[in-house]
Amino acid sequence: MNEKIVLITGASSGIGRSTTALFLKKGYTVYASAPSTDQMNELQVNGAHLIKLDISNKKDCQNAIDHILKESGKIDILINNAGYGLYGAIEDVPIEAARKQFEVNLFGLVELTKLILPSMRNNSKGRIINISSILGAMTLPMGGWYHASKYALEGITDCLRQEVKTFGIKVILINPGAIESNWAELAFSHAVRNSGDSIYKEQTNKLNELFKKSKILEGKADQVAQVIVKASEKKRPKIRYLVPFHAKFVWFIRRISNEQLFKFISSKLIKSIVFNSKPEVK
Numbered sequence: 001m002n003e004k005i006v007l008i009t010g011a012s013s014g015i016g017r018s019t020t021a022l023f024l025k026k027g028y029t030v031y032a033s034a035p036s037t038d039q040m041n042e043l044q045v046n047g048a049h050l051i052k053l054d055i056s057n058k059k060d061c062q063n064a065i066d067h068i069l070k071e072s073g074k075i076d077i078l079i080n081n082a083g084y085g086l087y088g089a090i091e092d093v094p095i096e097a098a099r100k101q102f103e104v105n106l107f108g109l110v111e112l113t114k115l116i117l118p119s120m121r122n123n124s125k126g127r128i129i130n131i132s133s134i135l136g137a138m139t140l141p142m143g144g145w146y147h148a149s150k151y152a153l154e155g156i157t158d159c160l161r162q163e164v165k166t167f168g169i170k171v172i173l174i175n176p177g178a179i180e181s182n183w184a185e186l187a188f189s190h191a192v193r194n195s196g197d198s199i200y201k202e203q204t205n206k207l208n209e210l211f212k213k214s215k216i217l218e219g220k221a222d223q224v225a226q227v228i229v230k231a232s233e234k235k236r237p238k239i240r241y242l243v244p245f246h247a248k249f250v251w252f253i254r255r256i257s258n259e260q261l262f263k264f265i266s267s268k269l270i271k272s273i274v275f276n277s278k279p280e281v282k
Contacts, residue, residue: 007031010082014181018225055108065115081131085187088194090144098145105149124168134177134247173240177247178218184211219244
């Protein structure tokens with residue numbers, strides 16, 4: 001069994017879909033998973049094995065891993081891509097919704113990873129690639145629960161990397177910036193549901209302006225897919241990859257600034273995007 005076996009979560013759209021397509025193009029055996037596979041027929045036609053998987057459901061996770069190991073005997077690469085952005089003022093977001101955010105963005109991801117680790121240890125090799133965000137290094141108003149989940153993912157990933165290194169398993173972080181997808185629209189829909197009519201209504205409207213005008217910065221999902229595949233194949237991968245350029249820029253400023261200076265710079269940048277961008281010409 002010389003072929004590499006890849007499991008990708010959140011593969012129905014965006015980064016996950018593009019990454020699935022690129023791995024297939026390069027000849028990998030790919031198990032593409034999502035809570036619903038209805039929109040994944042094209043991936044299946046191109047050779048992907050589709051798995052219905054809600055990573056917040058422990059039974060789903062166990063069934064998915066059992067199926068892959070029975071069918072292919074191993075999992076070489078795990079791409080933990082599934083996630084979403086829960087936005088809304090911290091005061092407004094119900095704790096049940098916040099828990100769901102962590103169930104998907106952190107706990108489900110960790111549960112799936114734990115189920116795969118024994119197989120990787122037995123093979124003395126493996127790659128675990130966690131898709132975080134540049135918003136795991138900075139925050140925006142109205143995104144407290146989403147940012148908290150990504151900050152937590154950063155810490156879990158760093159610890160896991162150290163724990164499994166001795167078994168030949170490499171753990172890698174990908175920090176995308178703004179990428180063409182429906183992520184922002186879905187995140188804003190959460191913000192409207194939670195805070196659109198609350199005392200934070202003005203901040204909700206400003207968030208909408210920020211998301212809309214930040215589209216000029218958006219990279220392509222294919223760009224992230226190329227970085228993920230590179231991290232999967234490179235003999236000595238980096239601990240962290242940032243894509244596209246604006247994510248690298250934010251990370252650089254974060255590294256060279258103290259906390260207060262970084263907050264000042266990022267707040268000025270956000271205000272500049274929201275208030276000083278030229279209106280669209282219709």
